[in-house]
Amino acid sequence: MNYIKMRDLRIDGDNYLMQVKIKDYLDISRHILKKNEFQRRRVRAAKSVYSLLKEDLIKGCVIPPISLALNKTSETFESQLNDGISGALLTNVDNLLILDGLQRTYSLIDIEKDLQAEYGLESSEIENFYNHQIRLEIYSGLNKIGILYRMLTLNTGQTPMSLRQQVEMLYLDYADIDIDGIEIVKESESRSATQYHQYNFKEIVEGFNSYIERNELPIARQDILDNIKGLEKLAHENSGEDIFKEYLESLHHFIDKLNNLTNGYELDSEYYDISFGASTTKIFKRSQSFTGFGAAIGKLKDNGSVSGLSDVxxxxxxxNLSADDSEELLSKLNDNFNWIKDHSSKIGNAQRNYLHFFYRELFNQDSESYLDLLKSATTAFNRYNSLYN
Structure with missing residues (x-):
């Protein structure tokens, strides 16, 4: 057997430790770095430890194992390993992710380029470098929660990823597909969500995170322990249901419902001081509303008012809203946002606080404003004002 296998009981996966030639690892690493959108960024510093590492690698030093994750069953991968490590890695290259050792990987790629430029492709110097052995450890059979958990714990000495990055990694699959006519637009596409059915991925991630964290405020950088706790909570929430999809569908359904109730009515700026939005779509189809919605539904779930997003x-x-009430609702909301703008030091956070109360009043069956849009706009403002002013 040309590898050592151990079971990781914490994340319910197998760990395989093996040695490979640098050339074999470089053949797969370039593909991994190109394919995976959520790999960490490269650290660039001329006098960093990575510059020293390059010198050591040329001299043939032994470096700590580079850790990879394979999103595939262990039984299949193990049978492939028994036929040859290099072949197994190449076969599974599309499913591999670097958990720990990204900067070491970039150092190896840099050395290859430097040696090729200085000595040529067929030189003994580059051949010796290619034949040097390094160790890989590969986690196999993990779900995405397990991959992220191990990535975080392996990188405790580095700046941890924000929870938003983790959620983006978890739900990157959704960024490339339509969900019941809803389109998610990624930042990398260099376009904005300008159409009615389009949503910016970053904003939806923030709203979904507010549901997980029960907190409408923007995602802040957190330490490693907070990140792991967030993942544990997400793993518990995500058991047996696709809550990201349910969050987005219920949010879009709310925006669509209000647009239909008001028949797309817009306030006239000649008569109204419009500080937030002239229509329900312009008010509620923005990140402050997304996070307020997520936090509110999460808290309502915790207190038993709803069993989950599927109830919403x-x-x-x-x-229900009569056509005659559309103007009153929009003017009332804008009046409230005008007051918040004039009395808050952090306007964006204050808007999120207010919208969080609005959604809680609207969908809380014990509230006098239950399912009443006009009453919810007023009672939410009163609650906000009593708590924050």
Whole structure:
């Protein structure tokens, strides 16, 4: 057997330790770095420890194992390993992710380029470098929660990823598909979500994180322990249901319902002081609303008012607003946002606080404002004002 296998009971996966030639690792690493959108960024510093590492690697030093994750069953991978390590790695290159050792990987790539430029492709210097052995450890059979957990614990000496980055990694699959007519737009696409059915991925991630954390405020950089706790909570929440999809569908259903109730009505700026939005779509289809919605539904779930996001769509269908009330609702909301703008030092956070109370009043069956849009706009403002002023 040309590898050592151990079971990681914490993340319910197998760990394989093996030796490979640098050439074999370089053949797969370039593909990994190109394919995976959520690998960490490269650290650039002329006099960093990575510059010293390059010198050591040329001299043939032994470096700590580079850790990879393989999103594939261990039984399949193990049978491939028994036929040859290099072949197994190449076969699974599309499913590999670097958990720990990204900067070491970049150092190896840099050395290869330097040696090729100085000595040529067929030189003994580069051949000796290619034949030097390094160690790899590969985690196999992990789900995405397990991969992220191990990535975080392996990188405790580095600046941890924000929870938003983790959620983006978890739900990157959704960024490339339509969900019931909803399109998610990524920042990397160099375009904005300008159409009615489009949503910016970053903003949806923030709103979804507010549901997980029960907190409407923007995602802040957190330490490693907070990140792991967030993942544990997400793992518990995500058991047996696709809550990201449910969050986005219920949010879009709410925005669509209000647009239909008001028939797309917009306030006239000649008569109204419009500080936040002239229509319900312009008010509620923005990040402050997304996070307020997420935090509110999460807290309502905790207190038993709803069992989860799946309960929200039927409640949205029960919302009612007469055509004559559209103008009053929009003017009231903008009046409240005008007051918040004039009395808050952090306007964006204050808007999130208010919208969080709005959604809680609207969908809380014990509230006098239950399913009443006009009452919720007023009672939410009163609650906000009593707590923050």
């Amino acid at each position: 769509i039927p409640l949205i269908d029960q919302l």
